[in-house]
Amino acid sequence: MSCAVHAKRLSYSYPNGQPALRDLELHIEHGERVAVLGPNGAGKTTFMLHLNGLVMGDGNLEVAGVDVGPKTLAELRRRVGLVFQDPDDQLFMPTAREDVAFGPLNMGLEGAEVERRVAEALRSVRMEPVADRAPYQLSMGERRRVAIATVLAMRPSLLVLDEPSANLDPRARRELIDILAQIERTMLLTTHDLPLAAELCERAVILAGGTIVADAPCHEILADATLLAAHDLELPGGFDLDLVVPRPRPGQPTTMSVPE
Amino acid sequence: MGTLCNHSLDLTGPAGNLESPVHRLDPRAKIVGLLAVTLVAVTTPFEAWPVYLICALVLALVAALAGVGPREIWRRARFVLPLVLVVAVFVPLVREGGQAWELGPFTVHETGLQIFAAVAAKATIGTIAAVLLAATTSFPSVLRGLEAMHMPRLLILIAAFMYRYLFVIVEEAGRMRAALAARGFRPRTALQVGALGRVATAMFLRTYARGERVYQAMLARGYSGRMPQLTPLAFGRADLVFVAAVLVTLVPARVLA
Numbered sequence: 340m341s342c343a344v345h346a347k348r349l350s351y352s353y354p355n356g357q358p359a360l361r362d363l364e365l366h367i368e369h370g371e372r373v374a375v376l377g378p379n380g381a382g383k384t385t386f387m388l389h390l391n392g393l394v395m396g397d398g399n400l401e402v403a404g405v406d407v408g409p410k411t412l413a414e415l416r417r418r419v420g421l422v423f424q425d426p427d428d429q430l431f432m433p434t435a436r437e438d439v440a441f442g443p444l445n446m447g448l449e450g451a452e453v454e455r456r457v458a459e460a461l462r463s464v465r466m467e468p469v470a471d472r473a474p475y476q477l478s479m480g481e482r483r484r485v486a487i488a489t490v491l492a493m494r495p496s497l498l499v500l501d502e503p504s505a506n507l508d509p510r511a512r513r514e515l516i517d518i519l520a521q522i523e524r525t526m527l528l529t530t531h532d533l534p535l536a537a538e539l540c541e542r543a544v545i546l547a548g549g550t551i552v553a554d555a556p557c558h559e560i561l562a563d564a565t566l567l568a569a570h571d572l573e574l575p576g577g578f579d580l581d582l583v584v585p586r587p588r589p590g591q592p593t594t595m596s597v598p599e
Numbered sequence: 600m601g602t603l604c605n606h607s608l609d610l611t612g613p614a615g616n617l618e619s620p621v622h623r624l625d626p627r628a629k630i631v632g633l634l635a636v637t638l639v640a641v642t643t644p645f646e647a648w649p650v651y652l653i654c655a656l657v658l659a660l661v662a663a664l665a666g667v668g669p670r671e672i673w674r675r676a677r678f679v680l681p682l683v684l685v686v687a688v689f690v691p692l693v694r695e696g697g698q699a700w701e702l703g704p705f706t707v708h709e710t711g712l713q714i715f716a717a718v719a720a721k722a723t724i725g726t727i728a729a730v731l732l733a734a735t736t737s738f739p740s741v742l743r744g745l746e747a748m749h750m751p752r753l754l755i756l757i758a759a760f761m762y763r764y765l766f767v768i769v770e771e772a773g774r775m776r777a778a779l780a781a782r783g784f785r786p787r788t789a790l791q792v793g794a795l796g797r798v799a800t801a802m803f804l805r806t807y808a809r810g811e812r813v814y815q816a817m818l819a820r821g822y823s824g825r826m827p828q829l830t831p832l833a834f835g836r837a838d839l840v841f842v843a844a845v846l847v848t849l850v851p852a853r854v855l856a
Contacts, residue, residue: 391819413821421819427767428812431760433739437829442820444827453829475766489820 343368344390344402344497344527350549351385351396359385360396361549367527374536374557375529377546378571383529384424386546387501390527391421403497417446420490420524424501426482430474435466435485438474442493460492461485464518480511484518491522500528504535520586533574537561537583545570614734616666620837621735626744628838629736632845633661633728639849640724645717647856650849654724657848658731667734675730676723683722690715738762747832756826760813768806775802 344367351360359382367373377383388394390402392412400407403418423429432438439457448456461467464484469477477485483503490498503519504512512535519526519539530536536543536557543560545553547570553560560566561580567573574580613622621629636654643650662672690711697709732741739759746755775798786792 388815393815393818413823416819416821421816423812423816423819425812428809429816431763431813431817433737433759433763440829441817441822441827444829445821445823457829474763493820 343404343525345399346386346389346401347399349386349389349396349398349400351389351394359549360389362398363546363550365544365551365554367525370525371542372526372540373528374540374543375527375546376531376533376536376543376560376570376572377529381546381570382549383546384501387421387499387527387529390497390499391416391419393421403495417493418495419497419499420493420495422487422490422498422500422503424505426479426486427474429486429489430482434471434473435461435477435488436470438485439470439488439492442489446493456492456494460488463491463522464488465514478511479506480508480514483507483511483515487518496525498522498524498526500526502530502532503528504530504532516586521589523589531572533561533567533572534578534583537580538586541585545572613737614667614671615662619665619735621661621665621841623837624735624841625832625834625838626736626740627748627832627834628841629732630741630744630748632842633732635842635845635849637725637728639853640721640728643721643853643856645714650852650856651717651720651724653848653852657845658724658727661731661735662727665731665735667731671734672727672730675733676726679726679729680723683726684719687715687718687722690718743828743832752826759826764806764809764813767809768802771805772802 344365346363346365349360349363349365350358352358363382363386375383375386385394389396389400389407392407392415395407395409402415405411405415405418407415430438432441436457439460440453443453443456457470458467461470464487466481466484466488469481469485474482474485487500487503500519503515507515512532516535516538519528526539528536528540540557543553543555543557544551545560545566552570553566558580561574564573616622636657640651640654662668691707691714692705692711694711694714695708696711697713699709700707736744739762742755742759742762746752779794779798784791784794786795
């Protein structure tokens with residue numbers, strides 16, 4: 340199954356007429372991990388919502404082999420897992436277990452298969468011990484991991500994360516990176532956390548003013564301080580990009596080269 | 600962050616021996632059983648004291664089986680009970696009949712006193728029945744029981760989301776109050792409470808925006824208007840025995856009263 344993203348001349352304006360995306364052009368191939376960088380208000384979250392058909396603009400958008408349109412939504416949402424920025428938006432069931440089961444049950448799965456997927460998803464984010472807790476009883480880092488489990492349980496081919504490291508303390512952030520590095524999926528993540536992008540993604544794009552203004556290997560983009568500064572981005576002071584060890588892909592001993 | 604104001608909301612969760620036979624009953628059995636106790640107490644004539652006694656005994660037995668002690672019951676009932684009793688406390692002063700006693704500027708009447716005692720008994724029994732239901736059944740389980748008993752699904756959904764996001768909203772309100780206090784907001788006159796109106800507006804807008812985002816998150820995981828259930832409810836023999844025992848004890852007493 341294809342899990343590529345092909346956006347051609349994608350445009351969208353907010354209901355008040357303010358443009359959010361303008362002729363956005365982005366192509367992502369199977370197996371890639373791409374960081375979408377950009378200042379606040381650049382249209383990152385709006386673009387993420389497009390990938391799940393929650394917002395529909397003009398132009399062509401093909402995601403995970405599905406032409407995004409009103410008729411393909413169910414199939415699209417099955418193939419694309421979207422992790423929202425605020426876990427409190429994503430966790431709405433009484434317990435973590437029921438929340439993780441919500442997606443698989445909506446897919447029409449039953450009993451043992453749902454249980455299996457819930458257990459597998461919670462295990463992959465190391466959150467089995469909190470399965471029966473309510474969301475408000477979890478720390479922010481735990482909520483984030485359960486939120487990721489809720490989409491992993493649907494076994495999407497494309498994983499989309501909006502600001503995954505927002506509001507996490509350093510240790511929760513480190514654990515999150517460890518978990519994401521283990522996930523074998525095409526992955527698209529928006530972030531202001533440039534060191535996180537350097538570790539996890541081999542490719543980065545900069546989204547500014549609703550369009551892609553830079554698209555290159557992650558290391559190259561992050562090394563270009565002028566480019567970053569032009570779009571209100573910067574690496575943390577004293578950060579040495581050359582000391583970053585990119586995470587190997589699961590099942591692969593070394594980093595994957597960037598597909599051309 | 601999560602522990603800011605949760606202590607008062609924790610009172611809504613189960614208490615006592617969580618593995619007790621009462622806790623493990625199907626929520627529908629407990630709703631029917633405890634509702635029956637309340638209905639019997641409410642409909643019993645004022646003077647039929649043995650029925651109130653039997654209701655109280657049934658509740659005491661349920662509490663004992665569930666390991667919910669008097670302190671826990673009081674901790675929860677104290678929020679509801681005084682309000683109910685304040686309404687009833689004027690009855691002995693206004694309802695005339697029987698003997699009358701002078702009590703300073705007031706006159707207390709015997710009939711009024713009897714009615715007050717009966718109303719207090721009804722209120723106490725009803726409150727304790729509700730407290731026992733809440734202490735032995737999680738709020739989501741109560742809702743699932745009600746849904747299985749064909750309560751309108753929309754009402755159940757609203758209650759479920761209210762319960763889930765109450766915690767989030769209480770946290771948000773706490774943060775906004777802290778932010779006001781941090782900038783020296785200490786209202787002394789009625790004119791100064793205008794700021795609270797703006798806080799309320801901000802809260803409403805935030806809550807509204809969150810509602811939109813939660814709905815998007817539900818759609819993203821394939822929501823199509825129906826809340827799926829992970830494990831179906833099962834009404835077993837123990838549940839039947841519980842409901843039957845309650846009804847067999849109470850209904851004859853009520854009919855004979």
